[in-house]
Amino acid sequence: MQFKDKFIDLSSPKVMGILNVTPDSFSDGGIFVQIDQAFSQVQQMVEAGASFIDVGGESTRPGAKAVSEQQELERVIPIIEAIHQRFDCVISIDTSKALVMSEAVAAGASLINDVRALQEEGALIAAAKAQVPVCLMHMQGQPRTMQTAPEYHDVVNDVIEFLKKRIDSCFQAGIEAHNIIVDPGFGFGKNLAHNYQLLANLDKLKQLNTAILIGLSRKSMIGNVVNRAVNERLAGSISAALLAVQQGAQIIRVHDVKETVDAIKILLMMNTYKENRDER
Template identity: 75%
Template sequence: MQFNDKFVDLSSPKVMGILNVTPDSFSDGGAFVLADEAIRQAQRMIESGASFIDVGGESTRPGAKPVSVQEELDRVVPIIEALKQRFDTVVSVDTSKAEVMKAAVKAGAGLINDVRALQEDEALKAAAHAQIPVCLMHMQGQPRSMQMSPNYQNVVSDVTDFLQKRISQCIEAGIAHQDILIDPGFGFGKTLAHNYQLLANLAKLKQLGAGMLIGLSRKTMIGEVINRPVHERLAGSISGALLAVQQGAQIIRVHDVRETVDAIKILTTMNTYKDNRDER
């Protein structure tokens, strides 16, 4: 898949490093709000094997408050510019705002990663005009209220239907099918049962014919099962990542890049030998 001037071969799974330049993200809020530290963190993730750096300037954790367009621009655009000047790695912008998309792409972003699936005002138009890949995520409700009694008739079917409709609308707007990634949105308006039903059925989403990006790193769906606080969820996060890769996920969005890259290398190496027989 072509991300501006950078081609990334998604025939093997890749890792996306999370770079939240926010004061209130659920896991690393406030850690990388200073530009120098954000750049150092990006460098650490790239050196650890990240093929993408996902820059976000607005927290979408449950209960998060909205951020103004100008504040989000002030947070993400200088970081994207700095990363593109220093590194030959795809920079993704995690935003739902058309104005931020436009400015981020101008600054060098090669992927638009939108938790609202390009449904906000002018977002679809801005993404289509940018002519770069997009990731469409499913979210029931909005961050402030999405975890207040989420409900589905059938979570797998409902999420699949939503993503299918958004794919069709993107194609109608001029975005090529091969430039569309999908994300089921773990933790975004889902109960624990909903999250694991989706994880168990990711292969069904692959039938939509789009690439698949998965983000479950350190999330509550991990913590509730293993009973660990946010910064003690590495083993659970890696387990979830490997289960997603086994079902066709092509990009895994994580906080812990080095460990996830290592785990995926073991899985992919095993798969190269899976059909080989010892003929001695």
């Protein structure tokens, strides 16, 4: 997939490192709000093998408060400019605001990652004008209320139908198929059963004919099964990531880049020998 002047081969899964420049994100809130700290974290993630750095200036954890457009810009633009000048990676802007999308792309971002799937005012037009790939995520409700008794007729089919409609909206706005990525939105308006139904049927998203991004890292769907605190969910997060990769996930959005990259390398090595066996 082409990201401005950089091509990323998604025939093998790639890792996206999370950089939350927010004070209130569920796992790393407040840690990387200073540019020096953020810059150091980016360096570590890129050296560990991250192909993407996802920069977010507004928390989307359950119960999170909204931030103003100006505040979000002040948080993300300086770090995007710094990353763009120093690192050879794709910068993703995690936002739902049209102006933040436009300004971030101008500063060096080459992927728009929107948890609201370009449904906010002006977002679809801004993304089309930016002419960079977009990631459309499914979310039921809004961050402040999304975990209040979410309901689905059939969570897998409901998510797929939602994403189909958003893909059609992108086509109508002039965004081409090769520039679309989808994300089923684990943890966004979904209870434990919904999340694992989606994980067990992730391969069904292949019918959308887009790249697939997943974000499972350290989420409550991991913690509620292994009964671990947020900072003790590494093994569970890697296990879930590998299960997703085996079903076709191509971009894995994580906090723990080095460990996830290593785990994927082992899986790919095994798959190489499995393919050789099948060809005999």
